[in-house]
Amino acid sequence: MATDMIKIAGVSKVYDTTQRGRHVALGDISIDIAEGQFVSILGPSGCGKSTLLYILGGFVEATTGQVLVNGQKVTGPGPDRGPVFQEFAxxxxxxxxxxxxxxxxxxxxxxxxxxxxxxxxxxxxxxxxxxxxxxxxxxxxxxxxxxxxxxxxxxPKILLMDEPFGALDAYTRTRLQNELLDIWGRDRKTVMFVTHSVEEAVFLSDRVFVMTKSPGHIRKVFDIDLPRPRVRAELLLDRRYQDYVIAIERLMDEQIEEIA
Amino acid sequence: MARLNAIPGVPVLIACLAILLIWDLLSRVVMVSGLPPPWGALQEVPVILTDKESLVNILASLRRMSIGFSLAVAFAVPVGLLMGRSRLVAAFFNPLFMIIYPVPKAALMPIIMLWLGVGEMSKILVIFLGVSLPVIYHSYQGSKAVEEKMLWSAAAMGLGPMARLLRVVFPAALPEIMVGCRTGVVLALITMVTSEMIARQTGIGNIFFNALDMAQYDTVYAMIIVIGILGFLCDWGFEAVRRMLLGWAAPVHDIAVGSA
Structure with missing residues (x-):
């Protein structure tokens, strides 16, 4: 078993706002990610999945818990963790x-x-x-x-991708997903990829963490056992790919029904 | 006619001719000595611009203006940028500037003369005050509006807080800073003339108000034209510099000139 490169232990984020009082953005998250893994965090908007990424990046401070990268505690941003934001920046x-x-x-x-x-x-x-x-x-x-x-x-050894293709049209989005896998395949950096698209998460990832609605917890982890390099046209016809997508979509639908 | 408008300079020329025409008509209708026909004033302009003593006065004014303006920008930009990035700094300076903003800076001239005398220092200080506020305000707004994710991206590359302020916040806020500076150039001209009106020794305001006292109305109006041309040239020169520096930026909205 390879050592875990990223250890997120009991991390939560609480905002104390004067207008709305205490707002729990992220509830108690513990995740371990092995080196070279492509991991997606999937969840409804507002579940705190981006906040988790920002905490790992060192841009936002966790209220409780800690993040270790290669055994070192994260105390701020650093060039070992490179962010890519939806807003390009x-x-x-x-x-x-x-x-x-x-x-x-x-x-x-x-x-x-x-x-x-x-x-x-x-x-x-x-x-x-x-x-x-x-x-x-x-x-x-x-x-x-x-x-x-x-x-x-x-x-950077770790790529932190915050809904990077969220602002793009569908065609550009799939093209960039292919290019990203291509680039990732060359040196297999560890990637943490935040998205709300189930298909995107399954297509790209080795593991998919599905989060609950706010305050976000990890609801279920899916190990995506699909061969690489992945080709979209083949995957779309692959029964296993379809099963993953359907299973995750059902899980997310259940949550929406719980709220409704 | 539409074609004519497209030639640069033509609309300006038409506007100038229209003003002269209205002026001429008014002077014929009103028939007071305080409103001579424009042609006498126009003839006086080259006389003033070739007279050695007048030129010395005008240069003295321009010198004051540039010193006051430069000092103001050197002070206002860092203060505004810091205000935009630190709530503490903003909380300290904001109420202070809110009180000073509506005060006509030239009205402070008599008090300043008590401290610093009637010489250069008082006038430069008044110009400094007049220019500082719009530059601070726009630097503050520009600094506040800098995208957080842009700063995070820079932090991940290893830029510390000071480097981020100088190398990210400053260039990102530069379009807005330049809007403030452009307002500042015009205000520098206005405060320069009024300060010389109150403390008359040398300068454009000195020629202007001396002529007024001696009822030399042709000279008075000629000076108005000279000041107008100076303002136009300053603004035009400034706009040229702005375009050169900010080719990368999307065009900024037009500006309004604040109170002096």
Whole structure:
């Protein structure tokens, strides 16, 4: 058994707001994730799944519990955990190349080395012809490719993806899912992927954690035993894929009925 | 006519001619010595602009204006940026500026003269006060609006709080800062003239109000034209700088000039 790279132990998040009083955003979560695993967190909106990701990233402090990455307690953000957000969060004053170079330059690479590194990644995300463009000149899909390249450029061991394809149209979304699996297949980084799309979670992941509605708990874990590399057209016809999707959808429907 | 509008400068020229025409008509109808026909004033403009003493005065004014403006920007931008990122700093400065904002800065001139005398310092301080507030306000708004996820992305790359303020918050807020500075340039001109009205020694305001006292109305109106042209040139030059610096940004809304 490989050692767990990420250990999330008893993590919860409570907001004390003056308007609404105590708001429990995330209830007691414990998850272990092995190195090189692609893990999805699936849940209805407002269940705190993004909050969990932010806590792992060190952007938000947990109210209770702790997060260990390679045995080290997470106390803040660091280049070992690279985020990719739904909002892209690119630096609008930098060109595509400037955005992707930013991390390597910050790590002390020379300008030449950082440029070379950035160009490598732009080839990887098929944007080698756009290095002089500013973010405002790009489509949503292209912006998210830049954001992914910018994060990969500083070599994080863990990718934290916060509904990264949520703002994209269906066609771009499936294309980027394929590209992401392609890129992931090269060096198998550990990925924590937050989404509310069941099919996306099953298609991409080794494991899917299904969360309950607010305050979010882990309701069930699915080990997705499907061969890789995965090809969408084949999976759609694969009985096992269909079973996973149906089982998870039923589980999520039950929750909605409980609320209604 | 529509074609004519498309030629740069033509609408401005038409507007100027219209003003001169209305002015001419009014001066013929009203027939008071305080409103001479425009042609006398127009003839006076080149006389003023070639007179050595007038030029010395105008340059002295411009010097004050640039010093006051530069000091104000150097002070206001960091304060505004800090206010936008720290609730504590905002809570301290906000009420202070709310009280100062509606006070006409030139009205403080007599008090300032008691502290600093009638010389350069008083005038520069008044210009400084006039320019600071809109620049602080817009820097504050720009800094507050910076996307949290952009800062998180930078934090993951290893930028500390100070580096984030300088290298993320500042450039991200720059379009809004420039809106404040553009208002500031116009306010610098206004406060410069009024301060020289109150403490007359040298400067544009000095020529203007001396001419007024001596009932040299052609000179008075010529000075209004000169001040108008200066304002136009400052704004035009500023806009050129803004466009050069902010090619990456989406166009910003038009600005309104606040109180002096």
């Amino acid at each position: 690119l630096f609008p004053w930098k060109t595509v190349l400037g955005n992707v170079m930013y991390g390597p330059l910050q790590q002390g690479l020379s300008k030449e080395a950082a440029t070379a590194r950035a160009r490598e990644l732009l080839v990887l995300v098929h944007l080698q012809n756009y290095e002089g463009f500013y973010p405002k000149e790009l489509s949503g899909g292209m912006k998210q490719r830049v954001a992914l390249a910018r994060t990969l450029a500083y070599g």
